[in-house]
Amino acid sequence: MSQKLPDITKNLPEWYQEIIYQAELADQSPVRGCIVIRPYGNDIWESIKGILDKKIKDSGHKNAIFPLLIPESFFKKEAQHVEGFAPELAIVTHAGGKLLAEPLVVRPTSETMVHYMFAQWIRSWRDLPLKINQWANVVRWEMRPRAFLRTTEFFWQEGHTAHATHQEASDEALLMLGHYKDLAENYLAIPVITGRKSEGEKFPGADITYTFEGFMPDAKALQMGTSHMLSQSFAHAFEMKFQDKEGKVAYPFLTSWGATTRLVGALVMTHGDNKGLVLPPKIAPIQIVIVPIYKTEEDKALVMAVAEKIKAQLPELRVLIDTDDQKTPGNKFYHWELRGVPVRIEIGPRDLANNQVTVADRLGIAKTQVLVDEVASYTKEQLISIQKTMFYKALDRQKAQMVRKETLEDIVAVKETNMVTTGFCGARACEAVLKQHTLSIRCLLDETTFGTCFNCDTKNASDCIVARSY
């Protein structure tokens, strides 16, 4: 059996590191900042991918695959873009036994490559909108790696679209932000706040970056993904032009948007407890684990028959019967609690004598005897209820942590325990002050309830959220 987990309420970072390892979500790799995503972690990622891929396709996007390696000169075409990414790039200088004439960058994101290709494909307004998505690995050299949350190589989808009008592109960026919010709240059970990024935090080369921010139990914000209104800067940089309906040459308006394996980290941190992972039913690779309990071969036959029968009644759910004869039922309870399986069904001869089984939920709300004939419908309802409960539990916590403060001093005073809403004038100078306190503006809100900036006397400030972050 594994070592006891650190107390999550006292030391979230250590708990996080340890649960990632103990639940076999990931392992350190021999390459700085890179992890190996183990099968259980990958199953969670595949759950998330499946849901998001369907949303992307159902909203009219098509998947494609662009090259991993990008000519270094492409990055230099968009001035802000190269400035933002240059310090993080991994560079291939040699290949096929020779020094390359031009170094190749291992993509940190694919705007430059995609836009180069878009410029070949887009000729007329009939080619628009062009709505492409790619599931890919990207590399950004990382100085302070943390499994899933911040790794040198990570995995994501990156959407890239081109539109005839500013309005259409803007609608697209917001549409995808909405899909992300739905994914986070209704599948991952993580309440998020959406809004624009400040000038200091937006994507290098974007006009507007929209973000969906989660807030962890330690009151740190986690940027869970972004959707960018790129406008026309990249179109100009890559000479992407089209003939509009009136026959005039025009530049398309672009968007890009991405969500990453970081979502797995968000899931772990948002819902975990001192027993380990707690996974929302819609994402859990195993939704129900059945633990057969027996001592004699006769009991085993009886118990296994009922286990198989219950599993057969739930074909649409992910049900595992744990038949490992090397482990005691107690070991199995521990094993699957650590791995966050939402519902456990215990089947033993004593319960079966009353035609019952015992059903326990991972939230620790109820451990109940349920009639064998009712267990299928009971657990189906229970999974729906667990999904909801997890979301509202996280939302209640988030609401309790979010406080209103008007001055920098007051913000700093609560930064270890709270996220803060405050007023912000929009100036980079005021934003820069926050960095000195390891704080940042997480997103700008479409409200103006404060009136004055937290750092200067400017009136007509917008509301924003300030917090420490991952």
Added chain:
Amino acid sequence: MSQKLPDITKNLPEWYQEIIYQAELADQSPVRGCIVIRPYGNDIWESIKGILDKKIKDSGHKNAIFPLLIPESFFKKEAQHVEGFAPELAIVTHAGGKLLAEPLVVRPTSETMVHYMFAQWIRSWRDLPLKINQWANVVRWEMRPRAFLRTTEFFWQEGHTAHATHQEASDEALLMLGHYKDLAENYLAIPVITGRKSEGEKFPGADITYTFEGFMPDAKALQMGTSHMLSQSFAHAFEMKFQDKEGKVAYPFLTSWGATTRLVGALVMTHGDNKGLVLPPKIAPIQIVIVPIYKTEEDKALVMAVAEKIKAQLPELRVLIDTDDQKTPGNKFYHWELRGVPVRIEIGPRDLANNQVTVADRLGIAKTQVLVDEVASYTKEQLISIQKTMFYKALDRQKAQMVRKETLEDIVAVKETNMVTTGFCGARACEAVLKQHTLSIRCLLDETTFGTCFNCDTKNASDCIVARSY
């Protein structure tokens, strides 16, 4: 409309290059040897992935993700492995703005990384078998790239397993070979021949490499994938040890196996004709295209209602109604024939007056009037029949191309039009002679019908297949 395709019977390579582009399967990228896989090509790859992923999971393997970048020193641990791959490697020398202390290789395959991790995970016989698969991109610097068939970056699954006994590992390598054969024949409709690779062709570091070979219309072989019995060489190189049931320290027996985006190229080349792609129904991203034909708004309403009704009757199939008002029906026929859609349903007012629609198949076998009420069951049968017909058509061709020859001279004489079965002693010297004639041993067969080697006097030679190859 696109340019006319080159004649496939006269110039397969040009036809291939042109259809890849015209059917929008892929496009050249600005990086040498790399392609962009466009949505239609990616849809085909996703079809293949879905089928293969299910086979892999159903046979007890789990997906995981290993790092893209591998320390250069890892490659040097297995002598044959580094010798085989060194000329093809792309090397990251700089990252995060600095020269790296140790260069990192962009993985050409992941044995070294996976085995390093296996050595951490495997301690006892209880940890075996360990059966892992990864869907990934790999990079091998390519001097003569050809879309899908041979590209610098390509996409694949690579399976890696560890077993307690030689027998188990051997069974695993053959099990996966069987799955690949099933994928090729029963889904891609491509007949393949399976067998072992010769010493000159096997995977660097493997004891035995099994291959499944397809044979193209120009009588060139295409290695469609391989399954390797690695035995213990890598286990020794990475000090992967376990305690066996008797408490003794032992080295596990390893396998690896992979299939790539090359399968898309095999599909295109095997089945295509002068009208373009011909896709087997089980793989086709669109299985049935419905082309509505109308001139008046009244007819349009009538025709579209029937189109929607038929589509609704086929929820389990991939059906597209082509509603593009910019194109004539003739343009649409051309467009979807080029893209290989197996079945086309034409719905027009004249047929509808008789409560009929017209159904055509991509093989050009039948164009028939079918009653509206019967079209769903008719096309379902038709798709099954097309799938079979495509396989047997390809098999007949392969059989006609495969001839028996006893001497090198006779083999060389037919090499432009035939694959050859012949006898082979197993010596690298005899194998090397073939290279001078741009021929190679594609696989060794478990038969001995020739008795003598094609190149020397050695008796007890095994049968093998010799051909030119992609």
